Amino acid sequence: MSLPISPDVVAGNASSNPAVKTVWAQLLARPLALIGLFFVAVTVLGAVFAPWLTAFEPNEQMFDGLSIEGAPMPPGETFWLGTDLLGRDLLTRILYGARTSLIIGIAANGIALIIGTFVGVVAGYFRGWVGAVLMRFTDLMMAFPALLLAICLAAVFSPSLWIVAMVIALVYWVQTARVIFTQTSSLAEREFIDAERALGASTSRILLRHILPHLVPTIIVWGTLGISTTVLLEATLSFLGVGVQPPTASWGNIIFENQTYFQAAPWLVFFPGVAILALALGFNLVGDAMRDILDPTQRGRD
Amino acid sequence: MPAYIFRRLFQAALILIGVSFITFALLYLLPADPVRQIAGRSATAQTVENIRQQLGLDQPFVVQYWRYLTSLLQGDLGRSYLQKSEVTELIAARLPASLLLMVAAIGCELVIGLTMGIVAALRRGSITDQSLMVVSFVGVSAPQFVVALLMLYFFSVRLSWFPIGGYGTWQHLVLPAVSLGIMGAGWYSRMMRSSMIDVLRQDFIRTAQAKGLAARKILIGHALPNAILPIIAMIGIDIGLFMGGIVVIESVFGWPGIGQLAWQAIQRVDIPIIMGVTLVSACAIVIGNLLADMITPFIDPRIKLR
Numbered sequence: 001m002s003l004p005i006s007p008d009v010v011a012g013n014a015s016s017n018p019a020v021k022t023v024w025a026q027l028l029a030r031p032l033a034l035i036g037l038f039f040v041a042v043t044v045l046g047a048v049f050a051p052w053l054t055a056f057e058p059n060e061q062m063f064d065g066l067s068i069e070g071a072p073m074p075p076g077e078t079f080w081l082g083t084d085l086l087g088r089d090l091l092t093r094i095l096y097g098a099r100t101s102l103i104i105g106i107a108a109n110g111i112a113l114i115i116g117t118f119v120g121v122v123a124g125y126f127r128g129w130v131g132a133v134l135m136r137f138t139d140l141m142m143a144f145p146a147l148l149l150a151i152c153l154a155a156v157f158s159p160s161l162w163i164v165a166m167v168i169a170l171v172y173w174v175q176t177a178r179v180i181f182t183q184t185s186s187l188a189e190r191e192f193i194d195a196e197r198a199l200g201a202s203t204s205r206i207l208l209r210h211i212l213p214h215l216v217p218t219i220i221v222w223g224t225l226g227i228s229t230t231v232l233l234e235a236t237l238s239f240l241g242v243g244v245q246p247p248t249a250s251w252g253n254i255i256f257e258n259q260t261y262f263q264a265a266p267w268l269v270f271f272p273g274v275a276i277l278a279l280a281l282g283f284n285l286v287g288d289a290m291r292d293i294l295d296p297t298q299r300g301r302d
Numbered sequence: 303m304p305a306y307i308f309r310r311l312f313q314a315a316l317i318l319i320g321v322s323f324i325t326f327a328l329l330y331l332l333p334a335d336p337v338r339q340i341a342g343r344s345a346t347a348q349t350v351e352n353i354r355q356q357l358g359l360d361q362p363f364v365v366q367y368w369r370y371l372t373s374l375l376q377g378d379l380g381r382s383y384l385q386k387s388e389v390t391e392l393i394a395a396r397l398p399a400s401l402l403l404m405v406a407a408i409g410c411e412l413v414i415g416l417t418m419g420i421v422a423a424l425r426r427g428s429i430t431d432q433s434l435m436v437v438s439f440v441g442v443s444a445p446q447f448v449v450a451l452l453m454l455y456f457f458s459v460r461l462s463w464f465p466i467g468g469y470g471t472w473q474h475l476v477l478p479a480v481s482l483g484i485m486g487a488g489w490y491s492r493m494m495r496s497s498m499i500d501v502l503r504q505d506f507i508r509t510a511q512a513k514g515l516a517a518r519k520i521l522i523g524h525a526l527p528n529a530i531l532p533i534i535a536m537i538g539i540d541i542g543l544f545m546g547g548i549v550v551i552e553s554v555f556g557w558p559g560i561g562q563l564a565w566q567a568i569q570r571v572d573i574p575i576i577m578g579v580t581l582v583s584a585c586a587i588v589i590g591n592l593l594a595d596m597i598t599p600f601i602d603p604r605i606k607l608r
C-alpha cells in the first residue's frame with residue numbers, strides 16, 4: 001500500500017513539484033476523472049458565485065412564487081427550476097445549498113481525517129497499551145450504527161452548521177483511523193525507520209518527516225472519497241430534520257421541507273437530489289482516479 | 303476454532319457494554335427532558351417530580367447506568383416511557399419486518415451487483431465495462447432517500463405498479479428493498495469486477511483453459527466460486543450500513559420495522575427504545591463482523607484464525 005514517495009511531495013511547492021504535476025496530468029488524462037472534476041467545479045463555482053448567478057434571495061418568498069391555489073410553481077421562465085412550498089426560487093436555494101454541502105463536506109471530512117490520522121498513526125507507531133486502547137476504542141466505534149449515532153448526537157446538541165460537521169466527523173473518523181493504523185504499523189517495522197531510530201532521531205522527527213510523508217497518498221485518496229460520504233451523510237441528516245436547520249438552505253433540508261408536496265411537485269425532490277448525486281459522484285470519480293494513480297498495487301486492474 | 307469463537311464472543315460482549323455506556327451517557331446529556339415529554343405541557347411541577355422519581359431519573363448518572371446494565375445483563379431492556387410496554391416486546395414485534403427488508407435488500411445487492419461485476423470483468427476494457435462502472439459509481443453516490451422518493455413517484459404515483467407505502471405483500475417490499483440495496487449493489491459490482499479479474503488471472507484458470515474445458519464451465523465451476531466468496535464476507539461487514547439505511551428507508555415507506563421505531567423514539571426522546579435499538583443494531587454489526595471473519599479461512603485457506 002505504501003509508496004516510495006519523496007518527502008518533498010508534501011514540503012514542495014505544488015505548482016513546481018514534478019510529482020504533483022504528473023499526478024495532475026494523469027488525472028486529466030482520465031475521462032472519468034474529468035467528468036468528476038467537472039461536477040465538482042460546477043458545484044464550487046455555483047456556491048461561490050451564487051449571489052451573481054441568480055436574481056433572487058435564498059429566503060425571499062416571492063409574491064408570484066405560488067400559484068393562485070397556493071401551490072409551488074413548476075419550472076418555467078421566471079423560476080427556472082420552479083419554486084418551493086413557501087414560494088422561494090428553487091434554483092437560488094440549490095445554489096446557496098451548495099455552500100452548505102461543500103462547507104460541511106470539507107469541514108467534517110477534514111476533522112475526521114485529522115482525528116483518524118492522529119489516532120491511526122499514534123496507535124500504529126506506539127504499540128503497547130496506548131495502541132491497544134486506541135484500537136479497542138476504534139473497534140467500539142465501528143460497532144455503532146453510524147447513522148443512528150449521528151442522529152442521536154445531532155439530537156443531543158441542537159444542530160447548527162458546525163455542529164452537524166462535528167457530528168459527522170465524530171462518526172466518520174473511524175474508517176480513516178483503521179486504514180492509517182494498518183499502514184503505519186507496517187511502516188514502523190521497515191528498515192529505514194529502524195535506521196532513523198539507530199541514528200538517534202527523535203520520535204516527532206520520525207513521525208513527521210518519515211511516517212507522515214508516506215501516508216500522504218492514502219490521506220489524499222481517503223480525503224477525496226470521504227467528501228462524498230460526508231456530503232451524503234449531511235444530506236441524510238438534514239432530510240430527517242436533524243441536520244442543517246431551515247431557513248438555511250441545504251440540499252437535504254430542501255427535500256425535507258417539501259417532502260409532503262412531492263407527489264404534486266416532484267421537481268422539489270428531483271433537482272436537489274440530482275445536485276447531491278452530482279457532487280457525491282464527482283468526488284467519488286476523482287477519488288477513485290487518485291487511488292489508481294497513487295496506489296501502485298491497484299495498477300493494472302483497469 | 304471453538305477457542306477463537308469463544309474469545310471473539312467475549313470481546314463482542316465487552317464491545318456491546320461499551321456501546322451501551324456511550325449511548326447511555328449521550329442520552330443522559332440530552333438537553334430535552336424525557337419527563338417533560340411524558341408529563342405533557344400542562345403538568346404541575348409536582349407531577350413532573352413524581353414521574354422523575356418513579357423512573358429513577360433523579361438518581362445520579364452512575365446509579366442509573368448501573369441499574370440499566372444489571373437489568374440488561376438479564377435480558378431486560380426496560381420499559382418505553384411513552385408506549386408503556388416492554389422495549390424487548392416492541393423490538394421483537396418489529397424485528398421480523400426489518401429482517402425481511404434487509405434480506406430482500408441484500409438479495410437485490412447481490413443480484414444487481416454481482417451480475418454487473420461479472421459482465422464488466424468478462425468484457426474488461428470495453429464500452430460495456432466502462433458504462434457499467436459509471437452506473438456503479440452513480441449507485442454508490444445516490445442518496446438513499448432521494449432514490450426512495452423518486453422511485454415512489456415514478457412507480458407508485460405515476461405508474462401505480464406498487465403501493466405508496468405500508469407492509470404486507472411482496473409488492474410492498476420491492477421499492478424499499480431496491481432503494482436500500484442500490485448503494486451496496488454499486489460497491490459490490492466494483493468489488494466483484496476486480497475479484498473476478500484477479501481470479502481469471504490465476505494459474506488454475508489457465509490450467510482449466512489448457513485442458514480444453516468449455517468457457518462456461520470454467521466460469522461457473524472455477525472462476526465464480528472463488529470470486530464470490532470475498533464479496534459474501536463483505537455482507538457481514540456491511541450490516542452497519544444497513545442498520546443506518548433502514549432508519550431512512552423505513553421512515554420514507556412507512557415500513558413498520560425497528561428503524562422506524564428508533565426514529566419515532568428519537569423524536570419523542572423515548573430513551574429506553576433508543577438504547578434498545580442501538581444495542582440490537584450494534585449486536586447485529588458485531589455478529590456480522592464475526593461471521594465475515596469466520597468465512598475468511600474458507601476463502602483463503604492460508605489464513606488461519608488466531
